[in-house]
Amino acid sequence: MKSYQLIHQLINLVEQLEEENHGQEISIQDFTGFLLNKVGDNNKNLIGNEAQLRNDNSELKIAHQLENNIGRLFVFMSRYAKIYIKKALEGTPLQSGEEFTALAILRTHDHLSKSELINYNLQEKTSGTEVIRRLIAAGLVNEWDDIKDKRSKHIAITEAGKKLLYQVFLDMTHVSKMITGELTTAEKFSLQYLLQKLENFHLEHYEKKTITSKADLKSFAEQIEISR
Incomplete structure (x- = not known):
């Protein structure tokens, strides 16, 4: 079979992706994004070999600027998303994306x-409690005491x-389309793969609450730098 070598390569790539996802089941969309990035990894001409970056101060500076720029873009993307979500929720009792996602989770x-x-919902206790309070006040969520633990409440x-959730879903779909902008389908697969990889890391x-101080942040950032 002339294509055996290609099939063998694909099987190896699937195994790599499963390892990255800690053995979780993967979809064709996950693999498409992974494969697109693997193909892109073969082209090192944009920034040069990463080992060379560490041996060249000017190139290392460029690498750090790249990371800082990615961080800045993440912050800006979050702000754009909040603007779109606020518009999508106009005329509803919901005031934020956190309230929408809380309802969707429930x-x-x-x-x-x-x-x-x-x-x-990936929130701090204070802001999360306020979201729940507003949902209860709006009649969108019920709460009651836990029979086994009176200090705990269920919702x-x-x-x-x-x-309301069903009514808002369509408008939130419009938000998703705005967030992904004019990316092609291939670019969306690639972006989804990269974002999922970051989501797994963060x-x-x-969940393990490993970052509890500035010192923890510095320590893990240094570990990431060494492991590359």
């Missing part, structure tokens, strides 16, 4: 504790919350 569960929802989406730190 829609996929029978009920959650407040702390569970706050963690799923669930109401029928009114479900109805979620592990978030």
Whole structure:
């Protein structure tokens, strides 16, 4: 079979992607993004070999500027998204994207504790508690005492919350289209792969609460630099 070597390469690439995703099931979309980036990795002419970057102060400076620029773009993208989300939620009881995602999370569960929802929504306790308070006040979420632990409360989406969520979904789809802009389908696959890779990295730190101080931030940043 003339294509055996190609098939063997594809199998190896699937194994690599599974390792990156810690054995989790992967989709064709995940693999497409991964493959596009693997192909792109073969072209090193844009910034040169990474080992050479570390041996050249001027090139190392460029690498750091690249990282800082990516960070800046992430912040700006977040701000653009907030602007679009605010417009999409006009005329509804929802005031923020965090309230929308909280409802969406609750829609996929029978009920959650407040702390569970706050963690799923990647929020700090104070801001997460305020989001829940507003949803309850608007009649979109119910709360009740935990039978086993009176200090804990459980919450669930109401029928009114479900109805509102369905109404908002279409407008939020428009937000998603605006966020991805004029990217081609191939570019979207590639971006999705890279963002998922970053999500896996950051979620592990978030769940394990590894970054609790400025010193932790510095330590892990240095480890990343060494491991490249």
